[in-house]
Amino acid sequence: MSHENQAPGAVEPVLSHVDSTLDAALERLMAFLRLRSISTDPAFAADCECAADWLRDELAGMGFDAAKHPTPGHPMVLAHGPDMPGRHVMFYGHYDVQPVDPLELWHRDPFDPAIEDTPAGKVIRGRGAADDKGQLMTFVEACRAWIAVHGALPVKVSMFFEGEEESGSPSLVPWMQENTDRLRADLALICDTGMFDRETPGITTMLRGLVGQEVTITGPSKDLHSGMFGGAAMNPARVLARILADLHDDGGRVTLEGYYDDVPEIDEAIMAQWRALGFDHEEFLGAVGLKYPAGEKGRSALEMIWSRPTCEINGMISGYTGAGFKTVLPSKASAKVSFRLVGRQDPAKVAAAFQAHVRARLPGDCKVEFTDHSSGPASVMATNDPAFEAARQALSDEWPRPAAFIGSGGSIPIAGYFKTILGMDSMLIGFGRDDDQIHSPNEKYDLESFHKGIRSWVRILAALAKG
Amino acid sequence: MSHENQAPGAVEPVLSHVDSTLDAALERLMAFLRLRSISTDPAFAADCECAADWLRDELAGMGFDAAKHPTPGHPMVLAHGPDMPGRHVMFYGHYDVQPVDPLELWHRDPFDPAIEDTPAGKVIRGRGAADDKGQLMTFVEACRAWIAVHGALPVKVSMFFEGEEESGSPSLVPWMQENTDRLRADLALICDTGMFDRETPGITTMLRGLVGQEVTITGPSKDLHSGMFGGAAMNPARVLARILADLHDDGGRVTLEGYYDDVPEIDEAIMAQWRALGFDHEEFLGAVGLKYPAGEKGRSALEMIWSRPTCEINGMISGYTGAGFKTVLPSKASAKVSFRLVGRQDPAKVAAAFQAHVRARLPGDCKVEFTDHSSGPASVMATNDPAFEAARQALSDEWPRPAAFIGSGGSIPIAGYFKTILGMDSMLIGFGRDDDQIHSPNEKYDLESFHKGIRSWVRILAALAKG
DSSP, X not given: OOGGGSOTTXXXXXXXXXXXXXXXXXXXXXXXXXXXXXXXXXXXXXXXXXXXXXXHHHHHHTTOEEEEEOOSSSOEEEEEOOOOSSOEEEEEEEOOBOOOOSGXXXXXXXXXXXEEXXXXXXXXXXXXXXXXXXXXHHHHHHHHHHHHHHSSOSSEEEEEEESOGGGTOTTHHHHHHHTHHHHOOSEEXXXXXXXXXXXXXXXXXXXXXXXXXXXXXXXXXXXXXXXXXXXXXXXXXXXXXXXXXXXXXXXXXXXXXXXXXXXXXXXXXXXXXXXXXXXXXXXXXXXXXXXXXXXXXXXXXXHHHHTSOEEEEEEEEEEOOSSSOOOEEOSEEEEEEEEEEOTTOOHHHHHHHHHHHHHHTOOTTOEEEEEEEEEEOOEEOOTTSHHHHHHHHHHHHHSSSOXXXXXXXXXXXXXXXXXXXXXXXXXXXXXXXXXXOTTSTTOEEEHHHHHHHHHHHHHHHHHHHHO | OOGGGSOTTOSHHHHHHHHHTHHHHHHHHXXXXXXXXXXXXXXXXXXXXXXXXXXXXXXXXXXXXXXXXXXXXXXXXXXXXXXXXSOEEEEEEEOOBOOOOSGGGOSSOTTSOEEEEETTEXXXXXXXXXXXXXXXXXXXXXXXXXXXXXXXXXXEEEEEEXXXXXXXXXXXXHHHHXXXXXXXXXXXXXXXXXXXXXXXXXXXXXXXXXXEEEEEEEOSSSOEEXXXXXXXXXXXXXXXXXXXXXXXXXXXXXXXXXXXXXXXXXXXXXXXHHHHTTOOHHHHHHTXXXXXXXXXXXXXXXXXXXXXXXXXXXXXXXXXXXXXXXXXXXXXXXXXXXXXXXXXXXXXXXXHHHHHHHHHTOOTTOEEXXXXXXXXXXXXXXXXSHHHHXXXXXXXXXXXXXXXXXXXXXXXXXXXXXXXXXOOOEEEEOOBOTTSXXXXXXXXXXXXXXXXXXXXXXXXXXXXXXX
16 A cells, blocks of 8 residues: 555545554564563563664564663663654553463463453454554554555654563653653643543543552550550550551541542533443443442442542551451561542642641550651643643544543553653553553453554544644 | 477468579479470470479379360469368469561570579579569479478369460360369369569459451452442441541540440459559650550549440551552551450440441441451459468568559459369459560579579468468
8 A cells, every 4th residue: 555545634444454464564563572571580681672773673664763772670662653744642561461370270371372252353463462462563554554544744753662661761851851852742642541431431630649658656565465464555456446547537538637628529520421431330330349338429430530639548457467366565666558549639748748647646655667668759741731632532533432532540650751751741541451461471452452552543633643 | 390390380481491492493493494385386295294203203202183184285283282171272383485587686505594693683594584484483393392391282272284384285274174073172272373463463253355357358359449439339448447437536536335334443453553553644654655544534543444344456457558648549457456345345236236326327239247256254353362462561571662463454264264164263363563574585483583582482372271
């Protein structure tokens, strides 16, 4: 197929090209999936290097100005397409994958990928099929199709790939800070999220932030015998239980001083979209053995996970926790507590409010220590940028049901870094499904996700050229 | 020394005999301490057998009708002195000892005992020196002195020794139930407790009971990601924290329904004795890094540990408790909770009230499981038996300060079994000190405890013949 025969910028021939060349795209993905790019294990450092080379070569082959950049860890790959008038987008993905343990739970070699038939349709099975090799290749293949059919992309496209996303991205922020000029664009595109449901695509426009705090309360200087001291000596487990219990009121609201000051109400247009999604909280919770939304009274389950801040106990330990019983009166009790943030909640302010909450409830005989863990603000994308509505229309054209601006309960750090380091908003669009088993044995990516994912990006690139 | 020269029943010559033969008594104790009778470790089964033989032979040599009785575990030794008019006492002790790990923390071989000089006086150093070989030998040597001087004991004495006290006494209750006729007496004497302080002996007349409960709350069917589910899914750690926090009110009282119904106030005579002891709660708590009595408002620290019931969290665990942070929303949370009982509190009723407390606070989405652990009622000795006052006077004659009827925060199961199986009260008199390091490396027993302990029993036996 040659681009000279097509009307300039027409989308339909590009979509047809995607359909007719799907097998070749799949073969490329399979080659990529065979590379054992496990970033966390030094034994696979050469495989990570190899995956970076593979991406650079693919992009160079498509006419991009592509280069591999060393870091103290695994390399970055950065590629720029030709200049175009209008919007410049920066696509982000990661070429590294999770370890494959426990290997015995895989029903095939995780690095010998294959198309398998399942009752729910064909799937691409293998480590990284969904997270993130399959997803990032939907974008790469969409660009390839545009170039094949029209000889050019409809907007200026750059691509940025890291190889440490599954191991904490230690090199990412320093490298971004040193290379801001190379990374600057108008909008970041990220393909590392999921669909709202099998038929409904979503654009994630709200990501909750996170504050992680560890608190350790010490009472007696050593573990005591509860017969000898019980009743007279302060028990730090009892103190901790009360402090944790006091973190929520009876209505499920977090009690920290000023916690809701910077929490906005969602505007009515977005709420209307969310209602239209027909989110079934019974199905969502039923899948994990639950029935009732457990958050703030008067809020829907969708609000609870997308747009309301939370406080969760992620871990707690004190005293004897082995088999049987020991009548120990413990010296220490500790808990890991996290807060999911929304809107303009300030992580430092929340951490300080938590520590004040603990200190206010600490009896004279107890000492407290805090450890700060992960911390980052919520991301709220500027959906008034017409790119968001344009992309939503494009996705709605591809899938059975209209796309929605959705929230995400978790954090995607790169979106925060694009914002804080480069002042750039991110548009998160992905085609993962809840049963993809990312990070687990038998990871898969639906063939439909891959195929319609490529087609979706073809449409979105066109829409971004106009919108 | 021959008994023909002494006035019948005179105490002073027996005490003199104890003083002049102390070295021989110490040599016997050293021989006993060299036996490696660690009951919990099957590698030392033969040593336990050997310790039982040693005791049987000693008692037979003193003219007792002594026998070793096999059990499924380590043997019992039971010995009866000749019939005498008046009261029949049954002395209890245990010949087994705790393991010696960590061996590297001992400054000498734990089974090569020696007399050592310390700034606080001479001590007998070795495993079992205090718990319980040294203590039980104070009674045996007192009997030996009586027999040496007067040719007879002032009361009928039986002795009962087990070899599984440090490993949960699995054979004790079945053997007692099958041998009630051999064990019946008027009063049990137990030497396995401590002094009130260095100068003040005590007779323990109140032992708190115990209820141990383990509670496990399950929310989601598996651990969840707190980003994806946080806010909407019930967190069992949060539920558990609230349940545990609600176990006490702001005044430190336990909130279980009916918990204080069967808790008596201590009578004024005993309270007066306690006040006279001049218990220093700042010293008691200061030794473990604390300052303020943490129990019920309006109660002294001594009441809190001796005569008031408690509720303690002995252990709790949920979610991720390793290094760093994981944003897991845990599926389960569990706690081990114990109640120290006093008066006529019924363990079954307390366990039921605890389970009702938990169930009343359980959200619809959580399941709960309970495991019953140790359970036993409090022991309150019948101090109106004149034997108690007689023994108190005898102890007061031996030591610098008057003896007191005291409580003990912990449980001594044998006292409960004597009561429930044989209907027999126990008089607990011991000469241990707080710094004896029982169950720990470098266990010791003060030479003064041993010497004056023997002299104390000489006096008590005389007093029991009269009182």
